[in-house]
Amino acid sequence: MNDHERRLASVVEGVLESYRDHGNINHIDGNNLPARSEVSELLDDVLSIVFPGYFNYEPLDDLTVRYFVGARCARILRRLEQVVTRSLAVDCSHAGRPADETGEAAHEHALDLLQAIPSIRAALAADVQAALAGDPAACSDAEIIMSYPGVTAIAGHRIAHHLYCRRVPLLPRMIAEILHSRTGIDIHPGATIGRSFFIDHGTGVVIGETSIIGNRVKLYQGVTLGALSVKSREAGRRVQRHPTIEDDVTVYAGATILGGDTVIGRGSTIGGNVWLTRSVPPGTTVVLDTPSLRFFALNGDKNGIEKHALEKNGDKPGTS
């Protein structure tokens, strides 16, 4: 062995020793993990049948769409089976269970997701409509579907949430993080989100695992629906850690709403940069009085509070 080879051998020994010392970040049990790139491609395949014609080069018409959907469904089924099998195997290995029945379970999960596409599409049709109705800058469905990060995020979320609710491990979170890196919007797949949901702009939005969001809710960039304190995994899993946002609420840019007991009552408006850790009743407008950093929360006096904020700040509450 020359000096170069000796040094290389010693480097390898050092790395192997670190594997023995820090086993929690090794995956050396012989099972393949789902690759991030294949999950990303799988997500694109699903999106291509959810929004047909928008994300594929071949033009579709009444005749070709049937063959397109057939071919894509077959490919999604095969790819999903593979990644779900591997995801289930990771869970089995953590729990010390044999992974012998994962293939059959994966087949069921894959079929189940494909069967859910029509209902996922129904929800997304309402989300796209909410974007068109809620943003004067939006010109068409095509513009929204092809360019709005909020719509990409909610589309992927509705797919990931379906898998999460059926207890598919790992994969829903991988989908969520792929969407996070594509859009800047971080929605945990566990979050429950109602109909006609719209995130405008979107960068920096964080929606935690146990958040519950009602119908016709609109969020702007930088909104956090977060946990009030970090709990241990065991304690945290049993309780709601993130807020409930009731129907018809708008939350403006940069607002932070925290805690599992925090309920934003229906029809409320939460202004830009507000920090909120307690509930507000229906119809409340909460704005940050910037000069003195005090909150104004008035129930049912939307005009009064907005006027006050205008007088104080010389600007509109919230930003868009």
Ligand SMILES: CC(=O)OC[C@H](N)C(=O)O
């Ligand atoms: C969004 C958020 O506050 O997350 C905090 C932590 N990851 C939890 O889920 O409790």
